[in-house]
Amino acid sequence: MEERRRRVPALAPEERRAALIAATIPLLHEHGLDVSTRQIAHAAGVAEGTIFGVFESKSQLVVCSVVQALDPRPTLDALAAIDRGAHLRVRVAAAAELVHARFIENAHLMSEARKLIFDNRPDPEAQARMAASREQLQAAIVEVFAPDAARLRVSPEKAARLLLLHCGANAFGPFAEPGTFSGEDLASLLLDGIYIRETEPTC
Incomplete structure (x- = not known):
């Protein structure tokens, strides 16, 4: 008689959580907060009840997935890789392209995150992680401007905020034109600003 095939060992709780989050993220991009536990279980290849063995609720799984999906690490690594020896204009253009691409890719998810984590059922821990991500992103852009701080009329911190504000407005604002965005522009x-300085006025 043939020996019965051995069962595949069950994943440890942390591994199961990670697998469920990985399966949930693409579904959030596709369905937003309307994603069902049935869809998640199907994508993860597990029984629906397995979800509740490692997460207290669907809401907890979704919050964890949103926070993971919005992890800034890939963008931070790309910003850190910008050549600090390049001209400031080249560095700023590259940083703007990276930040704008992040915002466009996650625009829908960021909107859903605000509803889920800040508006509907505030989650202080998730809010803190989101705030930390924003601070890390701004700090990384500050470093892009920092080598030329002495040549700027504003601080690298303010310059970074201006870059983020423009990229955010072009991704989320009512006058956004994402398809026309240019890091060089x-x-x-x-x-340079938009004023043609033929002669400087005297004070």
Whole structure:
């Protein structure tokens, strides 16, 4: 008689949580907060009840997945890889392209995160993680401007906020034109302004 096939060992709780979060993230991009536990279980290849063995509720799984999906680490690594020896204009253009691409990719998810984590059922822990991510992103952009701080009329911190504000407005605002965004144009706007200085007025 053939020996029965051995069962595949069950995943440890942390591994199961990670697998469920990984399965949930693409569904959130597709369905938003309307994603069902049935869809998640199907995508993860597990029984629906397995979800509640490692998460207290669907809401907890969704919150964890949203926070994971919005992890800034890939963008932070890309910003850190920008050559600090390159001209400031080149660095700013590259940083703007990276930040804008992040915002466009996650625009829907960021909107859903605000409803879920800040509005509907406030989650202080998730809010703190989201705030930390924003601070990390701004700090990474500050480092792009920092080598040329002495040449700027504003601090690198303010320059970073201006870059983030413009990228955010172009991704989420009512006058957004995402398909026309140019990192070079934003670098020119931030570094040169829009005024043609034929002669400087005297004070």
